[in-house]
Amino acid sequence: MNETRSIRVVAAGVDAPTMARIAQDAGGGRVEAAALGDMQGARLVKKGQADYYIGTCWSGGGGALAAATAILGAKQVGIVGTPGMVVTEERVRTMVGEGRIAFGFAYEQTTTAIPLIIKEILAHRDAQEGRADDQ
C-alpha cells in the first residue's frame, strides 16, 4: 500500500482565508489548504510545493486565474464558474481529469465550487492510486 499524502491546496482571491477553510473542511483530513497571494500561491504550485490552486474574483473571468495563467500556463488552468455559468460536477471532473491544476470561479460561487473541486480532486487521486496499486 502506498501511504497517502495530503493534497496541498492554495487559495487566492476574495476572502482567501474562508476559501482555504472550506477546502480543508471539504477534504475530510486529506487536504491541507492555505490562503496566499495569487502570485505566491501560483509559484508554490509551479515549484511543486503545492498541488492545486483555487482562485476567485468577483466576475470569475478576470483576476481569478490571471496570475496562475501567467505562471503555470493556460493549459493548466480552467474557469469552472462565473456569475453567468453555474459550476457543474461534469465541468469540474473534466478539467481535473485533463490534468488542470488551477481552478477559478466567481466569489459568490465559493461555497458550491470548492467542495465540488475538492471532491473531484480526491476522486482523481483515488483513481490514480488505485491504478498504481494494481500495477
Added chain:
Amino acid sequence: MTSDLTADEAAHAQIIEEFADRLEMLEESGQVSKLARRLTELALADLAVDLGLRFTEENSAQFVTHLAIALTRINRGDPPIELSAVAEEEVAERTRERDAVARVMRDCAPVLERTVPDPEISYMTVHLCSIVDLQSEQGG
C-alpha cells in the same frame, strides 16, 4: 494646479514601481495589452489622488489585476460580462466610489475607443470599495 500635478505625478510613479512585477507578468503572458497596462497605471494614480488612497501590492493586487484584464477585454471588444447581483448589491450605496470609477473610465473611453459598460464599472467599484474600507479600518 501645480500641486495637483505634482500629486498626480507622485502617485503615478508610486503605482508604476509598486505594480511593475504584476503588470509585467500579465503583459508578458499576453493577458494584458500594453495600452491596458498604461491605462491601468494612469487610472490608479487618478483614483489614488481623487480618493486619498495608497494602492499597494498588499491591499490592491486583486484590483490592479482585475482592472488591467478588464481594460484589455474592453479594448478588444469582447462580449459584455454578466453582472453579478451580489456584486451590484455590494456597491449599491457606494456613490462616491462608483462616481470616481465612472469618471476615470469616461477619461479612458477615447483611448480604448469603447465606452466602458456599467457592469464593468460595478466590478471595478467592488474592488475599490474593499480597499477604501480596509484603509478606513486601518485609520488611513
